[in-house]
Amino acid sequence: MITIAAAAAFLATFNETFLNVAFAPIMSDLGVDVNTVQWLTTGYLLVAAVFVPVANVLYRRFPTRSLFIAVTAIMIVGSVIGALAPNFSTLLIGLLLQAIGTGLLTPIGMNITLAVSPRQKLGMNMGIMAAMTTLGPSLAIVLSGALLTIAPWRTLMWVFAALVLIVLMAGAIVLYTVVELGRPVLDIVSFLFVAIALVGILYGVSAAFGGNILLSGGAIIVGLLFMWAFISRQNRIENPLIDLTPFKTAAFNRGVIMTMLGLLFVFAMNVIIPLFLQAARGTAPLSASLTLAPGILLTVVLGPIAGRWFDRFGGRWSIPLGFAIMAVFVGLVGVAAGQTSLVIFGALYVPAVLATAFVIGPSQTFALSHLDEKSSPHGVTVISTSFQIAGGVGTSLAAGIYGMVSQSQMNAGTAEVDSLIVGFRAAVTLVIVTSVIGLIIAIRAYSAPKPQQPQASASQDVVPGAVAEVMKSEVYSINADSTVLEALYRFTSLGISGAPIVDHNNQLVGFISDGDILRYLSAAHPSSVNFYSFAVGEKQDLEEAMQELGSLNVMSLATKQVISLPSTASVADAVAALSDASLKKVPVLNPAGAMVGIVSRSAINRLAIASYLEAEHEAQLPV
Structure with missing residues (x-):
């Protein structure tokens, strides 16, 4: 299912730039100017952005397979209309129908990925999705350039229709409903x-x-x-239409902004590099497109690896490093624009675009991992909408700055080639600035300390008649910076099966159990499905598993949306929390948000039994 979702995301974004290289023959064939033909891209992005929020309603109302087939069918119809278009207006209508499919298909694919991905593999799978959405608009330029050397521009529409048809048939076979359906109202x-x-x-x-x-x-x-x-x-x-609850989470907001800045980089460079090379260097469209190819292909390979890295180590270093590499190497690309070697120009761009793999997918995962299950579909809608907005803004700003500065230089009497170089460097400056902004946000997202809150007094922590009477004040907790192996050692040494995770301010940030660890091991190491297998000759696998756990941060496997109780809660509240969510333990927090205890199902059971025995004993006493 993730493969189908990734293929759909690829095609949805692929079509956003597929016709860009064909603008010149379209202008000649249909008799329109550049200001008119650019609406094939601008109009496409606008309509796609508008329909993204609708996807969340449709996703939760209709069966996944039926919805997927309907959306991809709309894209095929749009392609056929565009291929047969006798004039520009008809072509635009066909593209806008495709855009409706794009706006719906990308969030549907991301929701499918979220629904079927194990928590310990979410980063890798989101990395695959990010690689496909990054590959789509980039590879489209290369493939369309190749096709246009041997066929007319209408062939592009037929090729896209064929690709969508293949994905439609695969989805009809593989997909099933992955969400609890209801009747949400549009x-x-x-x-x-x-x-x-x-x-x-x-x-x-x-x-x-x-x-x-x-x-x-x-x-x-x-x-x-x-x-x-x-x-x-x-x-x-x-x-x-959109539940705005995700915006109440600061980490989600930072993740969305980082994602948009990474996407802005990709879209901006994808449009100005071919424009610059064709205009200033006289490079053929295919050759200009192929300059992007090495970085694009390597980014596809690196996307899942970056996601796997995020799963194991988080994004504390990888996301800021990605932004830093983007800024440095795109700056070098700007310097190389004044040189004659196309090889050096293309080679310097490879690290810049590779770095986006450590930014886009991990930033999406960072944002969505801070949402609960109810808010996640709305978070996907926000991120998918931001994708189209970032694409539209990045394309418009980069092309606009490039054209405006270049024209200004030529009006001042500067030679055409030199003017185009200055315009290109101005556009490069834009993406350097946005990358530096992303670097700052990434550093703050991981290293900015939480604001200190006043410590509650003892009278606030313990309230007569509240859950504090049955909670255990001596709580075994795990630091958020610990490894999974350290958590496992703590479980075995203390004889416990799980523990809350706290940050340096004793604020509750997660919960991990031996079941979470065992599920991860069962996926990564087949023999660890049953720990007893380690006792009958699987020592090597055990050593490999333990080494892996020693480098895995505890938060990568933890449940981050932890059910907790205020210290003023009643015993009845604790019973409800334990029974409704089928939990064994629930952390207790004081008004400042610090953990002051934990109440367990066994403590409630002991209280109930003690109360019963006490009542029975009193009933048997002589009056």
């Missing part, structure tokens, strides 16, 4: 509000470099006003 007013908001903002950014500042500013203002109206409506209606 709020039409909210849909219109977010549509106008996104169209206004993205069109305003696109028009900013067209010379009409008033039109651009007006569109952005209208977009922002409707975005405010959309947000206000989501907070007060019963069935919001």
Whole structure:
């Protein structure tokens, strides 16, 4: 299922740039100018962004297989219309139908991945998804350039229809419903509000470099006003189009911003590198596209590896390092733009685009891993929408800055090639700045200490008649920086089966059990499905497993959304928490959020038995 989801994500983003190289023959064939033909990209991104929020409603209302078939069928119909289009308007209609499929398909694929991925493999699988979404728009430029050397531009539409048909048939065979279905309502007013908001903002950014500042500013203002109206409506209606709860989590917000900055880099460079090489170096479209190919192909290989790295070690170092490499090497690409060697130019770009594998997928995983199961689909919707916005903004800003600065230099009397180099370096400066911003956000996301909260007094921790009477105050906890092997050693030495995880401020951040560890080992080491197998000759596998656990951070296997109780809760509250969620233990937190104890099912059982025996004893006493 993850393979189908990844293929769908690839095709959805692949089509966003598939026609870019064909703009020149389309202009000639259909008799339109450059300002008109660019709407094949701008309009596509706008419609895709508008339909992303709708995917969350459809995903939770219709069976996964049926929904997948319907969405991919829409894309095939759009492709056929585009291939047979007698004029530009018909071609645009076909592309916009494809865009509807793109807006729906990407979040559906991410939701499928979230639903079927084991927690210990989420980073790797999201890395695969990120690699496919990064590969799509990049590889499209290369393949379309190759196809256009031997066939007319309409062939691109037929090829895309064939690819989607293959994925449709595979999905019809493999997919099944992976979410509990209900009857969520699509709020039409909210849909219109977010549509106008996104169209206004993205069109305003696109028009900013067209010379009409008033039109651009007006569109952005209208977009922002409707975005405010959309947000206000989501907070007060019963069935919001997007649940805005994920935005209450600071870590999720940081993850979304980091993801968008990584995607902005990819889209910006994908558009300005071919433009620059063709205009300034006279490079053929295919050769210009092939300059991107080595980095693109290596990024596909590195994406799952980066995700696996995130699963084992987190993103404390990898995400900031990715942003830093992006900034440094794209800066070197800007310097090399003034040189004559295309090989050096392309070689310097390889590390820059490879670094995005350590940013985009891990940042998505970082954001979504801080959400609970209920909020995750809404988080996917936000990230998928941000993908289209980042693509539209990155493409518009990079192309706009490149064109504006180049034209300004030529108007000042600078030679054409030199003007284009200056314009290219201006666009490169944009992505350097955004990469540095991403670096700062990544460092703050992992290293910024939580604000100190005042310690509660003892009277606040213990309330007569509350759960504090039955909780165990001496709590065995595990530090968030510990390895899984250290946690396992603590379990065995203390004779416990699980423990809460706390940060340096004693704030509860997770819970891990021996069951979590065993499930991970069963996936990574077949003989560890049963620990008894280690006692009958599987010593080597045991050593390998323990070495792996020694390098795995405890938070990578932990449950992060931990059910807890306030210290003022009643015993009845504790009984409800333990029984409703089928838990053995529940941490108890004081008003400052620090853990002050733990209440277990066995403690409740002892209390119940003691109360019963005491009552029976009193009943048997003589009056």
